[in-house]
Amino acid sequence: LVDNNDDNLAAPAAAAAAASTQKNAFLKLEVISGPQKGQEVSFGNDYPDTVVVGRDPDSTSSRGLKDAAKLALTMSSSIHAKFVITSKKNLHSVRVTDMSSSSSSSDEVTLVNGAVLASGKSRQAFIGDKITVGRSILQVKRATA
Secondary structure (H helix, E strand, O other): OOOOHHHHHHHHHHHHHHHHOOOOOOEEEEEEEOOOOOOEEEEOOOOOOEEEEEOOOOOHHHOOOOOOEEEEOOOOOOOEEEEEEEEEOOEEEEEEEEOOOOOOOHHHOEEEOOEEEOOOOEEEEOOOOEEEEOOEEEEEEEOOO
C-alpha cells in the first residue's frame, strides 16, 4: 500500500516557498509601441532603482551602472536613456535622462510626453507618462503584485 499524501503536501509548501522569495517592484516600464511592444522591465523596491534603455544597454556609456536593469530595444540609433526611480513615502516617479551623445537627428531623440529631452538633460516622469526612445514608446506603470 502506497500513501500519495506526501505529494499533496509538497505542492503547497513549494508554492509558499516561491511566494516568500517573490520580488516586488514599485514601477515598471512597458513598451507600448515599437518593435518590442509588450516587453517590460520592473524597478524599485526589490529590483534595481535604475533602468538603462537602448540598442546596446551594456555599452561603455552605461558600464558604470552595473547594478542597473537593462532593456535592449531594436533601433537604428545607439540612443540610450536612463530611468531612475524616486520615492517619497508611497509616491513614485521616474527621473529620465537622455544619455545619447547627440540629439541631432529627429529619430534619435528622447521625448517625455512629447517634449524633446536634450542630450544629458533630465525630466521627471510620472505613472501614465509616455517616453519615446528612438522608435519605441514606453509608458511608466505601477507594478502589480
